[in-house]
Every structure is written in C-alpha cells, then in structure tokens.
Amino acid sequence: MTLFEKIWRRHVVLEREDGHALLYVDRHYLQDGSGPAFEMLRRRGLKPRVPQRAFAVPDHYVPTDSRDLATLRDPANRRVAEALTRNTGAAGIARFDLSDARQGIVHVVGPEQGMSRPGMLIVCGDSHTSTHGALGALAFGIGATEVAHVLATQTLWQKKPKAMRITVDGTLPEGVTAKDLILAIIAKISAAGAVGHAIEYAGSTIAALSMEGRFTVCNMSIEAGARAGMVAPDDKTFAYLEGRPSSPKGADWDRALARWRALGSDADAKFDREESLDAGSIAPMVTWGNSPEDALPITGRVPDPASAPDAAKRESMLRALDYMGLAPGTPLTEITVERVFIGSCTNGRIEDLRSAAAVAKGRKVASGVEAWVVPGSGLVKAQAEAEGLDRIFKEAGFQWRYAGCSSCLATNGDTVASGERCASSTNRNFQGRQGPGARTHLMSPAMCAAAAVTGRLADVRRLA
Amino acid sequence: MQALRQLESAALAIPRANVDTDQIVPARFLKRPRSEDFGEVLFHDQRHLLGAMPRGAARIVVAGRNFGCGSSREHAVWALYDYGFRAAIAPSFGDIFRSNALKNGFLPVVLAEEVVAGMLQVLARTPGARIALDVERQTVTAPGGAVHHFDIEPFARQCLLEGQDELDYTLTQADRIAEFERAYEAP
Numbered sequence: 001m002t003l004f005e006k007i008w009r010r011h012v013v014l015e016r017e018d019g020h021a022l023l024y025v026d027r028h029y030l031q032d033g034s035g036p037a038f039e040m041l042r043r044r045g046l047k048p049r050v051p052q053r054a055f056a057v058p059d060h061y062v063p064t065d066s067r068d069l070a071t072l073r074d075p076a077n078r079r080v081a082e083a084l085t086r087n088t089g090a091a092g093i094a095r096f097d098l099s100d101a102r103q104g105i106v107h108v109v110g111p112e113q114g115m116s117r118p119g120m121l122i123v124c125g126d127s128h129t130s131t132h133g134a135l136g137a138l139a140f141g142i143g144a145t146e147v148a149h150v151l152a153t154q155t156l157w158q159k160k161p162k163a164m165r166i167t168v169d170g171t172l173p174e175g176v177t178a179k180d181l182i183l184a185i186i187a188k189i190s191a192a193g194a195v196g197h198a199i200e201y202a203g204s205t206i207a208a209l210s211m212e213g214r215f216t217v218c219n220m221s222i223e224a225g226a227r228a229g230m231v232a233p234d235d236k237t238f239a240y241l242e243g244r245p246s247s248p249k250g251a252d253w254d255r256a257l258a259r260w261r262a263l264g265s266d267a268d269a270k271f272d273r274e275e276s277l278d279a280g281s282i283a284p285m286v287t288w289g290n291s292p293e294d295a296l297p298i299t300g301r302v303p304d305p306a307s308a309p310d311a312a313k314r315e316s317m318l319r320a321l322d323y324m325g326l327a328p329g330t331p332l333t334e335i336t337v338e339r340v341f342i343g344s345c346t347n348g349r350i351e352d353l354r355s356a357a358a359v360a361k362g363r364k365v366a367s368g369v370e371a372w373v374v375p376g377s378g379l380v381k382a383q384a385e386a387e388g389l390d391r392i393f394k395e396a397g398f399q400w401r402y403a404g405c406s407s408c409l410a411t412n413g414d415t416v417a418s419g420e421r422c423a424s425s426t427n428r429n430f431q432g433r434q435g436p437g438a439r440t441h442l443m444s445p446a447m448c449a450a451a452a453v454t455g456r457l458a459d460v461r462r463l464a
Numbered sequence: 465m466q467a468l469r470q471l472e473s474a475a476l477a478i479p480r481a482n483v484d485t486d487q488i489v490p491a492r493f494l495k496r497p498r499s500e501d502f503g504e505v506l507f508h509d510q511r512h513l514l515g516a517m518p519r520g521a522a523r524i525v526v527a528g529r530n531f532g533c534g535s536s537r538e539h540a541v542w543a544l545y546d547y548g549f550r551a552a553i554a555p556s557f558g559d560i561f562r563s564n565a566l567k568n569g570f571l572p573v574v575l576a577e578e579v580v581a582g583m584l585q586v587l588a589r590t591p592g593a594r595i596a597l598d599v600e601r602q603t604v605t606a607p608g609g610a611v612h613h614f615d616i617e618p619f620a621r622q623c624l625l626e627g628q629d630e631l632d633y634t635l636t637q638a639d640r641i642a643e644f645e646r647a648y649e650a651p
Binding site: 016017293410 | 528
C-alpha cells in the first residue's frame with residue numbers, strides 16, 4: 001500500500017457505490033477568508049460538530065506594517081478579519097489573534113505548533129493546504145461549501161484521487177533549493193500534470209531535504225494540479241515534531257511514533273503514475289510567464305513564441321509576453337525589477353530568511369527597487385530577529401514587516417503596482433495575482449535577494 | 465442548490481489553457497458577501513473575455529485545459545453562476561474548482577482535448593453557436609449535432625438533477641459518524 005492509501009483507508013467513515021468516500025477530518029484550519037462558510041452554517045441553523053478539531057488564525061487580510069487591524073485602509077478588509085474573531089469565538093474554536101506572537105500564515109503556524117502530524121487528514125479553505133503533506137499527512141484545500149460541510153459534520157466527501165510518485169535522486173547543486181526543484185517539476189509535468197492525483201515525493205533528494213524544503217515542495221503541488229502532495233515521515237519529520245506545543249508527549253509520543261513509522265509506502269506499493277527527475281540537472285529557476293509551468297533556468301532566455309509546438313501554445317505565450325512586457329530572446333538576467341517580495345506559505349520560514357539574508361548581507365538593495373521581507377509567522381520573525389537577520393535586511397535596505405500572506409495575493413492591500421515587476425518567493429505568477437497589472441517572477445528566496453541587490457533577475461551562484 | 469437537468473444555450477469560447485481562478489475573480493473582490501452579485505466582477509480585469517453577447521445569453525463556457533486552476537476560492541464558481549453560466553466544457557478542470565462547481569449547481573464537463581478543440585473552432589467561426597447538455601443522459605450535443613458522452617459521479621449527478629445538497633444527506637448519516645468517532649484512534 002502507498003502512504004496515501006494507508007491514510008485514506010483509516011479515515012473512511014462511509015463509502016458509496018460510486019467510490020466516493022466520506023472521510024473523517026483530523027484537523028480543520030480556518031483563516032480570515034472563511035466567513036462565507038460560517039454564513040452557510042448560520043443560514044441552516046447548524047453549529048460546528050467538533051470545534052476542538054478546528055483551529056483559526058487570520059492571515060489573508062491582516063496588515064503587515066502594524067499589528068493593528070485599524071490600520072487597514074479598506075474597512076471591508078477590516079470587517080473580514082474581524083468576522084473570524086466573531087465566528088470562531090461563538091463556535092468555541094481555538095484561535096491565535098493578530099496580537100498573539102504566534103500569529104502567522106496558517107500553513108506555517110499549523111506545523112510550527114505541532115498541530116499537523118503524520119497520518120492526519122487535514123483540510124483548509126485554501127489551496128496551499130497541500131503544504132502540511134510534508135509531514136506525511138494527507139492535506140488538501142477545499143471550497144467554502146466544503147468548509148461548511150466539515151464544520152457541520154467533521155467529514156468530507158471525496159472522490160479518491162489516483163496515486164502518483166515523483167522520485168528525485170541525486171544532490172541539488174550549490175545555490176539550488178527546494179523552490180527550484182518544485183518549479184523544475186512543474187515545468188516538466190505542466191500546471192495540469194497532476195490533476196486528479198495525490199503526489200508522493202520520494203528519492204534521495206527528497207530524503208535529504210530539510211523539513212522546510214519539504215514544505216516548499218508540497219506547498220506547490222497544487223501548482224502542478226495535484227489534489228495533494230506528501231512525503232513519507234522519517235526521522236527528520238519526528239525530530240521536527242518532537243517537543244512542539246501540540247505534539248504528543250511521553251508515552252503518547254512513543255505510541256504515535258510507532259504508528260508513524262509504519263506509514264511509509266510499502267516496497268511493493270503500486271502507483272498509478274511515476275515520474276522521475278535528476279536533482280543534479282537542476283539550476284536556479286525563474287518564471288517568465290503567467291503560469292508556474294513557465295519556469296526556466298536563470299541561465300536561459302525569454303522563449304520565442306515562434307518556436308511553440310502549436311498555435312494555441314503560441315498565442316498563450318504571446319499573451320504572457322505582452323502582459324509581462326518581455327521580448328523573446330532576452331537573457332533572463334537582463335530583466336530589471338522594481339519590487340522584491342520574500343515571504344508566503346511557500347517560502348516564509350526561517351531557512352528561507354536565512355538563505356536570503358546570506359545574499360543580502362553586506363550588500364544594498366539596488367536603487368529604484370522596493371524590497372520587502374514578510375516572515376511566515378510571528379515565531380519565524382522572532383527567531384530571525386534573535387539571529388540578527390532583521391538587521392542584515394534593514395541595513396541592506398529591505399523593509400522588515402509583520403507576518404501574513406501580504407503581497408502573495410495582496411488581499412490585505414499589499415499590492416504590487418500595475419506595470420511593476422516583482423521578484424517573488426511566492427507560488428503564483430498569474431495575471432493580476434499581486435495586484436492588477438502586476439508582473440510576477442517566481443523564484444527562491446535567495447534568488448529574490450539576488451534580484452534585490454542587483455536590480456535584475458540574477459544568478460545567485462554568480463554573486464561572489 | 466438549483467437543479468440542473470437539461471440546458472440548451474449559446475456557448476462562450478474562452479480558447480485558453482490554465483484559466484486560473486485569480487483571473488475569474490481577482491482576489492480583491494473576495495471580501496464581498498455572497499449576497500452581492502459576483503457576476504459584476506467575473507473576469508473583472510479581462511472583461512473582453514466575455515465577448516459581445518449580452519449577459520445571460522450564453523450559459524455554457526467552452527475553455528482550454530485546466531480551467532479553474534489555482535486558488536480554492538468558490539467565488540470563481542459564484543461569479544460564473546451569477547453572470548448566468550450553468551456549465552463549462554473543458555479537457556480538464558482544477559480539482560477544487562470542479563468540486564466547488566458541483567456543489568453550486570454548475571456542471572463541469574470533461575471532454576477529450578480534440579472534441580473541445582473542435583467546439584472552440586466552431587465557436588471561433590460562429591460566435592454564440594449553441595450547445596445542448598443533458599445531465600440525466602450524460603450527453604453534450606455539439607453545435608454540429610455530434611453527441612458526446614461525459615462522465616460524472618452518480619451522486620453528483622443525482623444532486624444536480626434533484627437540486628439536492630450533499631450536506632443534507634451527510635446529516636442523515638450522523639449516527640455513522642458518531643460510531644466512527646467512538647472507534648477512532650487519532651493518528
């Protein structure tokens with residue numbers, strides 16, 4: 001059996017003839033975009049069935065220049081953020097408020113607190129819930145109606161996805177990170193490459209990744225179209241979880257550990273699909289277009305639509321180049337940027353900030369560039385400050401801000417202006433994602449820092 | 465949820481792959497309450513995608529692969545629905561979008577890439593060409609009259625046909641959930 005199959009089976013409450021299963025949810029995360037689901041419950045006169053399995057933290061709508069909701073310029077944003085307090089308060093759902101030092105992006109906070117653990121079935125009304133799969137959990141994003149369904153019943157109907165394994169072997173070259181790896185995977189299999197599948201990432205490269213690197217990889221599974229992404233739990237996973245506030249303690253820990261050790265896919269497990277990649281062949285990646293699949297090594301050039309395999313692809317490339325303001329054949333390292341954003345549930349953890357700070361140290365943000373660092377959580381921020389990373393960033397000319405989703409999708413007003421080009425450590429380069437007309441290039445945090453100090457997309461390996 | 469049994473309507477072509485939910489509804493409109501008209505903000509920053517037909521004239525979208533990829537925002541379905549659409553035809557859909565659609569009386573139809581490409585060609589020549597859908601028979605009748613079968617999970621089909629809600633059904637199974645919980649040892 002696969003890791004996925006083992007977790008799936010444990011959570012089946014009911015099965016219908018058509019293969020749909022009613023699954024029991026161990027952990028339900030809520031954020032400040034969850035208002036519509038609570039409204040659905042109210043309209044039907046329903047209450048949360050198991051409030052202690054839910055946990056809430058505001059992240060999408062919170063300001064990152066202060067910890068005071070009153071500083072949000074748009075009163076509608078404030079109402080959304082405040083609704084979470086009201087809704088979860090009335091339901092008896094635990095929550096970290098904005099004033100809590102542990103507040104942050106839900107996909108950073110959950111693992112940090114030990115609330116996401118191996119073998120769990122985890123859902124959240126946010127597509128990047130796949131992040132938690134890095135701990136050996138089955139975790140996926142759901143819509144508002146499904147959030148209401150989980151609140152009311154602690155269960156969810158699901159069509160069983162197919163199982164896919166992506167095996168990555170070898171050593172990632174110097175300067176190449178988990179972000180480059182997942183961008184290379186998406187470029188290879190396409191943004192729809194894993195639709196209908198739950199991905200298990202395996203191989204020596206994945207085993208060698210830190211937990212934080214695994215979070216980054218699993219986080220962007222959705223950008224390959226996957227329902228979920230996961231990594232079998234190992235000693236690294238257990239070391240990460242041991243001692244965290246919500247992790248089991250004492251004899252409970254020992255029992256949990258015994259169960260977790262049996263979760264990995266069996267040697268003879270069958271996958272519906274297999275893909276493989278050689279880690280040694282991967283270079284630092286950047287995106288040039290409006291889909292995460294539009295990723296190339298930084299040593300490349302903006303592609304030429306004339307070389308597209310068919311008319312539809314040619315048109316889509318022309319549209320992307322027009323939106324992005326790029327000419328075919330331009331070396332990627334000649335593309336200048338006005339904005340840099342380091343943060344998000346993809347790359348807002350301490351190792352991400354360390355790698356960016358290592359590049360920023362002793363350098364200055366290029367003139368005409370506005371560069372932001374937004375830690376993934378208050379605890380990441382505190383850790384970074386204890387290590388002096390905030391000083392490095394500030395001395396280099398970066399803005400050091402408070403935790404939240406911020407410019408990844410700009411729901412809180414942290415937009416990138418129309419026509420501005422942003423080197424971003426986030427997950428989506430869609431048209432308008434960071435604001436109407438904003439031009440996003442996805443890359444690793446270290447590559448973002450390299451872009452900040454050079455004023456252009458830059459090969460971090462060449463910054464001596 | 466409104467039932468959907470049959471539909472015969474002009475179709476709107478969006479001949480693009482990877483139309484993501486950020487394009488369908490930009491994030492800055494997600495704070496609107498559901499009671500507001502999301503049709504107003506459908507493709508807000510690319511309104512030209514909605515073509516020249518008056519709102520409500522076309523009730524079916526035909527698009528390239530991976531329609532509705534990206535964010536889990538159900539608002540994407542609400543915006544299509546409020547504008548007047550009841551179905552989309554594409555070679556594939558974002559998984560979460562597809563699931564959200566079925567919970568709102570909006571039918572996502574997956575047809576083979578070449579069949580969809582053919583429909584897009586017809587719609588390019590004849591904007592507003594008509595397509596017919598039959599949920600019960602699981603068929604799509606293309607503008608030229610060719611009939612294609614589509615797959616849909618039996619329960620989702622039943623919910624669409626009867627305008628029935630998944631949650632109502634699950635609530636009738638509360639005893640089974642309680643029974644599961646009694647025996648359940650958390651991982």
